[in-house]
Amino acid sequence: MTGSATRPAGSVHGWVAHLRAGGTTPWLAWTEPSDPDPAPTGRVLPGAQQLELLRRVNLARESSARPRGEGDHERTRLADRVLAAPAAGRGKADLPVVGAASGGFGAQPVDPATVSAHELLRVASTLLADDLVALGPDPVRRGLPRPWRRRFRLVGDPVVTTAAREHLLGRGRPEGGPRPFVVAVGGPLDEMLAHTWTQRCFEHGSRPWADWLRFWRERDQLPARVDLDDSIRRWGGHRPYVRVVTDLDQLPAHLGVRRLPEVRVPGADQAELARRISAVVGLRVPIGERPALMRTLQRRMPDTGVPPVVVPPTEHDWVASSAARTTRALTRAGYPVVGDLADLAPRAAVRPGLSRHGGADDRQVLELAIRMIVDPGWRTGRERKVER
Secondary structure (H helix, E strand, O other): OOOOOOOOHHHHHHHHHHHHOOOOOOHHHOOOOOOOOOOOOOOOOOOHHHHHHHHHHHHHHHHOOOOOOOOHHHHHHHHHHHHHOOOOOOOOOOOOEOOOOOOOOOOOOEOHHHOOHHHHHHHHHHHHHHHHHHHOOOOOOOOOOOOOOOOEEEEEOHHHHHHHHHHHHHOOOOOOOOOOEEEEEOOOHHHHHHHHHHHHHOOOOOOOHHHHHHHHHHHOOOOOOOOHHHHHHHOOOOHHHEEEEOOHHHHHHHHOOOOOOOOOOOOHHHHHHHHHHHHHHHHHOOHHHHHHHHHHHHHHOOOOOOOOOOOOHHHHHHHHHHHHHHHHHHHHHOOOEEOOHHHHOOOOOOOOOOOOOOOOOHHHHHHHHHHHHHOOHHHHOOOOOOOO
């Protein structure tokens, strides 16, 4: 079949039925007889994004072990969900399939196999967001209150402080109280920026990584969580009750515990997929419920080995000047430092496997999304990682 040849409606719907049954044949290679029922799905022909995503989901199912107890009903139900899912966010409307369009208006027909990973992710993120909302947030572990223990307020590196805050809450050590110690967790500024964007993706969402960095660089400002001096002053920290900690090995002692759980920084593909899912979750639930759902996703999302995002070389000069400015402000304030303020200088790390912008490639993100669609382990808890 050529790309411009129009085929009968029955042939097109026959291919859709093939995909619903678990088939993986690309549209331009489809040569089977037409389906006798011209509308087997009971709806208008799905868009090329949905059809190609379903074909890739079927390919992934073929190459992975089938979950125990899964049958034809579950497979068909998943297929129908994929075909009915709208594409979220900015992008193209449902694209007609080349050879199946009869009208002369609207988007140009395309070969589904050529649809970009970005377009497929728009559909996949809708499916995963609906799964997450249906799952609901994990319960928050709260230990028996221990009011006699040291009071604290954590600021600084969001990935580190979020993990520490949850661990301490589980031990009956919530933040706040009378005259708490303000513990400001610092580190290389480029890593803190990456951690801030990553954590935002798992809370309320964010702009794409490169756009987010450009936003702050053009204003020559730091995000509130990264600006340690501003964070300390915002919480009313006074010199005797402030600790700036850049040596993370010493952090537990200044929070009154023997140890803290190991911090796992989400990979660039995980953060980008969470960013896309967060945008859809924000349309499904009230704004106050989104962070708990996204934190549940962060704990349950499978690890693919892709490294976290990094600041690209084009932003290194701005990050270095911002780190020097922060160091001067903390030095003038005279806060006690556990470690060395020189540790705030960026490391300019280079990690292979990321795009030139320091983030994940859309294809890496799509692979993770399809893995989560195919394997329900993240929803059932089979892949869940529990912090202790």
